[in-house]
Amino acid sequence: MAKCNKEQNLKKAFGWAARDTSGVLSPFHFSRRENGEKDVTFKVLYCGICHSDLHMVKNEWGTTTYPLVPGHEIVGVVTEVGSEVKKLKVGDKVGVGCLVGACHSCDNCTNNLENYCPKVIFTYGATYHDGTPTQGGYSDVMVANEHFIIRIPDNLPLDTAAPLLCAGITVYSPLKYFELDKPGYHVGIVGLGGLGHLAVKFAKAMGIKVTVISTSPNKKKEAIENLGADSFLVSRDQHGMQAAIGTMDGIIDTVSAVHPLVPLISLLKSHGKLIMVGAPAKPLELPAMPLILGRKMVVGSCIGGMKETQEMIDFAGKHNVTSEIEVIPMDYVNTAMARLVKADLRYRFVIDVANTLKPSS
16 A cells, blocks of 8 residues: 555656666656655756766766666746745746755755755755655656755746756856956866856856867867957967966866866966866876965865855846757757767757657557
């Protein structure tokens, strides 16, 4: 009888999942919990593809449990709210990012830093409070506690807003926390991909002077003319790098490949900060002397808490910050993953879930 009651409290869902380390995704029927008193259910309209999805479907971090439905840049429209939900109603535009649970009692949680909670529950690939596996947004429906739901400003298109829930907050949070959001400051952005292009947009919206630092000279026009960067440095150009030594208050490093840090540290002014938001698979070399000579810092940052994520999306709405995307159908997702490996995109894939996810029997 208990099992029967439990099954009655499940909501049918459909999406695409990986079953093994090949990372190949295919149609998958599964269940989500029914909408609880503090829960919000929404129809998924779009879901961004993050590089983390690629790592997870292939179990490259060694933490994946299959079957796995990826996706943590999830947006849609509310279809049901629990009796104790206060801030949302049916019909609202909402989203879920990287988090769906936390302990709510540790120092991090009480300071609105659920992203650093030791008991944080990620949107997919984790275990929820009730013992069930969490599944992501490559699916037709999402259920989450109201605390982890983000309200999307009405003026932001849902497709271009979706990547803000991971890529956007990943670059917004360090700009704010390390107080680089002051007009007149000079910030370098390393890498012009999914994270980097949003870092440029947010920094410019904050009134900051921005220099894009890239290995690819052919990205200069894109960086300056299309994204609004003030200047462009080719990291292999020794003359250009030499001329820029000691000119930057901070650098946001979005690169996930192994790369040298010392040339970047040299670009910082005294007391400058090199902030790592990319996650190279292998350790990076970090000599002490370049840090000592200038009291410079190398630090890291990981997404943001729920309060800051809402602040970020509201800021994006006010300043019209959106992601540059390529919208794809669900059945293109495996091709998109292969292209992601080659960095063959500009700058974020977003799945048109509502129009292209076709349930099969």
